[in-house]
Amino acid sequence: MKKITSLLIGFVLVANVFAQYDGMKPAPDQNAVKAKLEKAATETNDIFAEFVQEKNLSVLEEVITSRGTFHFKKENKVRWSYTSPFKYLIVINGQKMYINDEGKQKEYDVKSNKMFREINKVVVGTVQGNLFKNADYKSEFLENQGFYLVKMVPVDVKMREFLQEIHLYFDKKDLTVSRLKMMEQGGDFTLVNFVEKKVNQGIADTQFDFK
Helix, strand or coil: CHHHHHHHCCCCCCHHHHHHHCCCEECCCHHHHHHHHHHHHHCCCEEEEEEEEEEECCCCCCCEEEEEEEEEECCCEEEEEEEECCCEEEEEECCEEEEEECCEEEEEEHHHCHHHHHHHHHHHHHHHCCHHHCCCEEEEEEECCCEEEEEEEECCCCHHHCCCEEEEEEECCCCCEEEEEEECHHHCEEEEEEEEEEECCCCCHHHHCCC
């Protein structure tokens, strides 16, 4: 379960990338920023991107880096395909979740498991860009010249036992998520950078078949 959670919520990092996310200050009109992001989310039907994920564990000096491709399509269709350094596939289609861990396949009913319901809510809400509308999180809106940053803290105490805070970075050019940072208790965190994004280009439903 912890492996699944880390891969799902826990998403090209090089040194010169960090500068574009620096200098964040509270947005003067937080309601206006929220409204702008919500409007963009309603206009986003599908997203394709490549991603680089870095898992930072306090018990390890070396950062665990993974790469792959990502698909999203309304309503509630998500496909994470890890291609390096291992093959791992996660598909969410409606209330069903499918996982293929290097040939070991499992299928889950999201509705029957509270943990999977939360994972589904976080994943879909994140990629749609409207997770901050969820009353289960307290949100703060910041910005710099190129990005909006939404800092989110779970309200539920049990949720905070494995997810302390979420940071969503929205590119001001297209108002889609460019970076996702998930912080856990104890200092561990997962950082995902989405690159080569394509928005509303059309994605076939077959991408979300369980295979």
